[in-house]
Amino acid sequence: MRDGGVDAVHVTIAYHEDFRETVRNITDWNLRFQRHSDLIMQAFTGDDIRHARATGRTAIIFGFQTPAPIEADIGLVEVVHRLGARFMQLSYNNQSLLATGCYEAEDPGLTRMGRQVVTEMNRVGLVVDMSHSADRSTLDAIAHSQRPIAITHANPAKWHPARRNKSDTVLRALAESGGMLGLSLYPHHLRDGSACTLQSFCDMVARTAELMSVDQIGIGSDLCQDQPDSVVEWMRVGRWTREIDYGEGSASAAGFPDQPDWFTDNRSLPGLADGLRNAGFSQEEADKIMGDNWLHFFDRNFGPLSDDRTNYTSAARA
Amino acid sequence: MRDGGVDAVHVTIAYHEDFRETVRNITDWNLRFQRHSDLIMQAFTGDDIRHARATGRTAIIFGFQTPAPIEADIGLVEVVHRLGARFMQLSYNNQSLLATGCYEAEDPGLTRMGRQVVTEMNRVGLVVDMSHSADRSTLDAIAHSQRPIAITHANPAKWHPARRNKSDTVLRALAESGGMLGLSLYPHHLRDGSACTLQSFCDMVARTAELMSVDQIGIGSDLCQDQPDSVVEWMRVGRWTREIDYGEGSASAAGFPDQPDWFTDNRSLPGLADGLRNAGFSQEEADKIMGDNWLHFFDRNFGPLSDDRTNYTSAARA
Known part of the structure; x- marks a missing residue:
């Protein structure tokens, strides 16, 4: 990551882990932060990323690919945010307690608990991520959330019609609500898979910028560097x-x-920035896509809501 | 319960408790079994109920009103069955990981995990209970389950159109698949609520026997005797x-x-049997409804499948 100039990474620290198992993953990360404080540090805010950059380190942002870490307990939303979680997917391929995943046959949208949890995530500053969710649930989340949401790693389905990629309807609704799309470099999400070319990818980025705005896209590499196949199982x-x-x-x-030969690990990121400029983006636009957009999104969405509109608990109990 | 001649009770030992909390409830029950072995004993099989009756005690059958005790882990199905669980609802009012509850706006039916878990419940002998589930999920569970399922506590919606009561379509499908309906005495499920008369209830039982067969109905009282209001919250x-x-x-x-004045606690059960006979049931039929049907259902459905059709795990992994 240092060789690739990576200032910040959104790291998956839980797939199907329950709360206790997630805390164990966090203690593993805390030990890494202690042992390798010259290379990495945890980020809770956008400013932490600026500090990592200024001190030549990579900031690690915790994210969950499923809501399993909060189990069936809405009270754990605030707890995991306090521990550093900043993204949580509402569903991962399957139906969750909150929303539907993209591999279910049908998608009834956000559940009763899902609506409550989104409101609570909004209150504390835990970003709703719908990367692996089904379309109607995603549109529901965009509509119900008081704050912008993210699809941290997916591509337009029009470019490559994988089940995990997103329709223009979803991408437009995401953009209109101030949300962010992280463009994925996972071969199953790429046209021609592992044989996808850098030019094809960067042309897709250009078309996505036209659809959504160049201010609302970034990189969401979905990179599984040096991970064993047991992780994918x-x-x-x-x-x-x-x-x-x-x-x-x-x-x-x-x-x-296999990753495409132009994006094999974190050291390939500078080459991706070159590809964006070759596809017609200005230096400033390429900088936005390579990180500045995400940083500004983090600044706005990682902290609690500034006003008290969501202090509904005391009102409802009064 | 002894004064009411109750040989067996299906007791709710978990609503929203996770696995560890459920085990704590089980250890509480185990202590009761030890301390009050003259009055109660745990039932794992139908024969345990015959033994309880022969020794003048009440058999306690563990049941879960939600799938929360198995969390997101299909492996816990076998574990909770070993600990004594014999009924598990796939959903309780809300969407679960497995199925939809009757208070959600929409019902897409069994989920991907739901189908897997029903197959596993069939294998070990944990009865699928759809009392609080939505209609389509219930029909899906009936169709997908290799063994009969139960709706342990609900009434026909035609008699009293509460959201928790069941349509004739569901009741007919339940009967055709060999399933059981437990008729509820919870006032929200009764025509005229707390003012429901014994005759109105018993006439409803007679009509349900015509619809489903007198062999496939029983009592599912939903009685919350001496419980504080905190339990309902x-x-x-x-x-x-x-x-x-x-x-x-x-x-x-x-x-x-408030309970109706003719069914205030377990001592009211003999009066209910009288009411059934006054509504035209023979003694044998009243006995079936008051317990024999459930006992035969337990005999057939509380143990593992006798053949090895569901030994799919080794086949799939081979």
Whole structure:
């Protein structure tokens, strides 16, 4: 990450882990922060990222790919935010207590608990992430959330019609509500998969900027650098089935797919910035896409709501 | 219960409790079994109920009103069955990981995890209970389950159109699949509520026997004897909202409603049997409804599947 000039990373610290298991992952990260304080530090705010950059380190932002860490307890939203969580997906491929994932046959939208939890996430500053959610749930989340949401890692379905990629309807609604899209470099989300070219990717970014605005897109690499295949099985299977589910893969290609040769690890990021400029973006626009947009989003959305509109608990109990 | 001649009770030992909290409730019950072995004993099988009856005691059958005790872990199905759980509702008013509850606006049916969990419940002998579920999820569970399911406590919606009561379509599908309906004595499920008469109730039982067969109905009293109002708040609110949800009640009537004067506690059960005979049931039919049907259902459905059709795990992994 240092060789690639990476100032900040949104790290998945939980897929299907429950609260206690997530806390164990956090203590593992806290030990890394202590042992490798010359290289990494935890970020709770946008300013922490500025501090990491000024001191030549990479800021680590905690995120959850499912709502499993809050279990069935809305009170844990505030607790995980205090511990550093800044993104939480409302569903991951399957139905959750809150919303529907993109692999379910049908999508009834946000659940009763989902609406309550989004309001609570808004209150404390935990960003709603709908990367693996189904379309109607995503549109519901955009409509119900008082603050902008994010789709941290996905691409337009028009470019590559994978189940995880997003329709123009969703991307337009995301943009209109002030949300952010992180463009994914996971081969299953790329046109031509591992054979996708840098030019094809950057042309897609240009078309997405036209659709959403150049201020509302960034990178959401979905990079699984140096992770064993057991991680991808955990992502897909968790503990919800006793069979194997291959998700975006298949029985004959169950592991991580090969990355395209122009994006193999974190050191490839400068080359991606070059590709954006070659696709017609100005230096300022490329800087926005490579990080400035996310930084401004973090500044606005990682802290509590400044006013007291959501202090509904005392009102409802009064 | 002894004064009412109650041989067996299906006791709710978890609403929104997670696995660890459920185990704590089980250890509380185990202590009661030890301290009051002259009055109660745990039932794992139908024969345990025959033994309780022969020794003048009441058998306690553990049940869960939500799937919260298995959290997001299909492996816990077998574990809770080993600990004595014999009924588990797939959803309770709200959307769960498995199915939809009757208070959600829409019902997409069983989820991906729901189908896996029903298969696993079938394998070990944990009965699917859809008392608080929405209609489509209930029909899905009936269709997907290899073994009969139960609606342990609800009445026909045609008699009293409460959200918790069931349509004729659901009741017919339940009967055709060999399932059981437990008729509820909770005032919110009764025509005229607390003012419901014994004759009105028993006439409803007669009509339900015509619809479903006299062999597939029993009592599912939903009785909350000597419980404080905090229990009804825990049922309704759990930890899914920071507001108060009144469920079947209302802000002005938040607690338990009054029972009808002919069914105030367990001692009222013999009078209910009299009422059934006065409504035209024979002694044998009244006995079936008062307990024999449930006993035969337990005999068939509390143990593992006798054949190995569901040994899919090793096959899928081979």
